Amino acid sequence: MPENLFKVNIEEYVLPGQRACQGCGLSLAYRYILKALRENTILTFPACCLTVLHGLYPMTSVTVPTLNNTFASTAASAAGIVAGLNALDRTDITVVAIAGDGGTFDMGIQALSGAVERGTDFIYVCYDNEGYMNTGTQRSSATPMGALTTTTPVLTKQQPKKDMLRIMEAHDLPYLATASPAYPIDLYDKFVKAKRIKGSRYMQIAVPCPPGWGYAPKDTVRIGRLAVETGVVVLFEIEDGKLRLTGRSKTMADKGNKLPVINYIERQGRFRKMSIEQLRQFQRWVDVRWNEYLKRAEG
């Protein structure tokens, strides 16, 4: 889609000197998120990989105003920013909360559910790297079954990934979308759209993590693509209850060419102890969800 590249905002908001790991999927996603949101945006985030990316006081490589908050409070912090701006009659600013899967699926879920139930006018972004990566790859409820982490170091994670998207959809949001930095234009378009919508918007981005997942930094885009091409990650958006597949996921649905998950699994060190039975369960888990999405997209 080369013609789409020309419409991407050429301004850079993440400048050289950011401190994320080599090949970080988050830093790639973050670059396009900020390009889509443009100026007049305030971000708030907890202690997470993004804190590291932003750098050490008194310097930062990111040019948008940002507030650091505690782990459990990302959405609450956004609600406070929105309330403060409303009280001062500043309603032109886009308020964005952004946290990892630990700060969203696990510790931040109470504040997130509360803020969204209240219809807080903000965008919540979960960058899902499937574990507590900032502290060195511990298990989270977003970690897939069969993955090694430093807290499931021998037996691998025994439970499937929590379906946070369904939890969020149950809040009746005006807009919910998934994205991947491996498909930056799809990601960019969704944020441009999200910015225009009022109310609570939830965006979940599947970000590959080289040190946490066990692959070479150069392969982040390849792993991100395989996640989508195997149906492990499905690119879609739900607007006012209507689900629509987007980008590569839509093409796959049209052509029926979803790859087996082994193509995705075999390239990551974290799955090296996955049993055949776990692989079978993982494939089944992917197939069931993929078929559900197909059915919903048709209906």
Added chain:
Amino acid sequence: MAEVQIMTGNQAAALGAKLSHVQVVAAYPITPQTSVTEILSQFIEGGELKAEYIRVESEHTALTVCISASTVGARVFTSTSSQGLLYMHEQLHWAAGSRLPIVMCCVNRGVGAPWTIFNDQQDSISQRDTGWIQIYCRDNQEIIDSIIQGYRIAEAMYIPVMICYDGFVMSHTMMPVEIPDAELVSNFLPPYKPHTILSPETPMNINPVLFPWRRANAEGVLCDGYMEMRYKLQKALGESRDVIVAAGQAFAGAFGRDHGGMVWHYKTDDAEVILTGMGSVATEATTAADMLREEGINAGVVGIRVFRPFPKEEVREAFRKTKAVVIFEKGISYGYEGALCSELKAAFYGTDIRLPVHNYVVGLGGRDVKARELAEAVRSSRDAIASGDTEPAPKWLNCFTE
């Protein structure tokens, strides 16, 4: 002429917030604080107060909303009690570390386990080291007045202020309260000027990671490290003493009521024994002092109004001439003694004040404590002191100990 109404402590607190023109309120109900949140929503939904009211899903979120709203430049208010305050604990540190002038009411209640909904001060005493100013009120008039003073103090020093008052004893007890004139309050309390505003016009990353040492910015200027920032908070708390006293005096000038700055005195000039405490137990002690005086015992009371910053000089001055001090506390630092008792003794260290100090733990979980029981405790302490027992272990009043 200011209007006098009969009202509960919680009504006084809500009115204090309204008169202070708070712009964002975030609160979560908990007994005995609940009616503060209800009254404020009536003010806001009824159009009497122009403010954003965020009906949050937890106390942790209540204080987080206040922190973020204050960061973008709004004057904020919240209130809580007991478990709610403990649930906020992380954010109490965050608010003080961010140097945000938040004012919060703590309607004092005991903490579990086991459950109690009744009054003691273990909740706020346990938050002593979070970097907040703590003011303990002795009646409902002082609640409304202290909230207004609280914003003036907080916004002058960029330190959050906790206005503490006893659950049920004050929160649910009707007393006559003179409502400060709205225009006079506006003069006393100019609009909030934030030290830093988070906005797209001035992009910055607030509260990022600091490493142990100072680091240079892009211009090569060395900036504060974590430890320098902590030192500045401590220094500001020390300096807030003068601001608290000045705010009290200015308030007295404008409204004719002086609640005593850091400490208040009752018949201490000739007192041979001084009873001391914080909040309603200190008020009760004034009645006990009168009872003792009828028997010829010259008793007086020093009420500790401000627990943080601790009024070291004031207590040294207050206890210099007396012969004994009896402390009544609705809380304890487990494994040692009452926190106020430790602070008082530490304040006397290095001076020529050599006093017998008797410490009574009273009223935990709302157990009633009457003036005559306080008086009896003082009598028994006088007897013990006469027989040479100058610093016994804390005694538990009205408690069935073996």
